[in-house]
Amino acid sequence: MTEPLGLLVMAYGTPSSLEEVLPYYTDIRRGRAPSPEQLADLTGRYQAIGGVSPLTEITRAQAEGIAKILNQDGGRPVRLYQGMKHTHPFIYEAVEQMYQDGIQDAVAIVLAPHFSHMSVGGYQRVARETAAKLGGPNIRYVNEWHLEPAFLDALTERVQAALDQCSDPAGAMVVFSAHSLPERILETDDPYVKQLHESGEIVAERLHLTNYMFAWQSAGRTGEPWLGPDILDVLHDLKQRGFKEVVSCSQGFVADHLEVLYDIDIEAQQVAKTLNLHLVRTKQMNDDAQFLQALANTVRTCAQED
Secondary structure, eight states, X not given: OOOOEEEEEEEOOOOSSGGGHHHHHHHHTTTOOOOHHHHHHHHHHHHHTTSSOTHHHHHHHXXXXXXXXXXXXXXXXXXXXXXXXXXXXXXXXXXXXXHHTTOOEEEEEESOSSOOTTTHHHHHHHHHHHHHHHTOOEEEEOOOOTTOHHHHHHHHHHHHHHHTTSSSGGGOEEEEEEEOOBGGGGGTTOOHHHHHHHHHHHHHHHTTOSSEEEEEEOOOOSSSOBOSOBHHHHHHHHHHTTOOEEEEEOTTOOSOSHHHHTIIIXXXXXXXXXXXXXXXXXXXXXXXXXXXXXXXXXXXXXXXXX
16 A cells, blocks of 8 residues: 655644634744734734634645545545644644654645745745654655646636726736735845746736736834835825726735735725725635645645656
8 A cells, every 4th residue: 555645734824713813923923922002903903804814714625625636636645734834733743743643755835826935935944844853754845836827727717807897807907916025035036026926927918917016915014124015005006097996916825814804805995995996806716626726736746756
């Protein structure tokens, strides 16, 4: 019988209840507890989207969906493990479990399409260091999957569906956005910005878009500058330029969570309404079958690489 291939699906994680917001926020801040004002602000955002984020359940459905496809495609069977960056089960706990289960070989994928040493690279470092300390398993890493054809197909369909909700699709501006990162990544060979442009440009070309641009969202509240322009500032600029309709495509995210349900659906929508702009958001990937097939494809490809 063929030994199963470990499948490590890594994601950001989210609190499962309002009581978990404090330890979650503290972990994000590398062990430093947030101020009462910071905690109240984040808690208020979760309350605004219903109390908790659906991300935990969506991430579980995505991981299980990928594993199901891989266990039905005739290839080497997989055994699923999930590792979160900021909540249990943490990435190091997942790698430890793989080791205890006797997994020899594994493939790890992060539920984020574009690579940055600061984001996806950080997930990989934890897994790599844990495996090195334990003496196994041997893990191969999917670095990025922003050009996976099935993912681009799904992204293109979502932008088109959002444009169809505009009264004048040809006159609408499509804004491709992703989670901002500190500007210092520009001082290195970090591929994050380049990859975001690559996937967005392909979608724009497929749809023959003449009005499209790139922006950033959900920047952290630290003392250093983050990548811009921020999508909220972009909305003001587009109003001044005479645009009446905007399509927001948060291509850097693949699930409904706080950065989409609050930052776009509430915060950006409020700004749009004050500007009398019609803002339409593209539907997130979540556990869409086409999207999960794209991820399964990348895992198989990675597993077969020499």
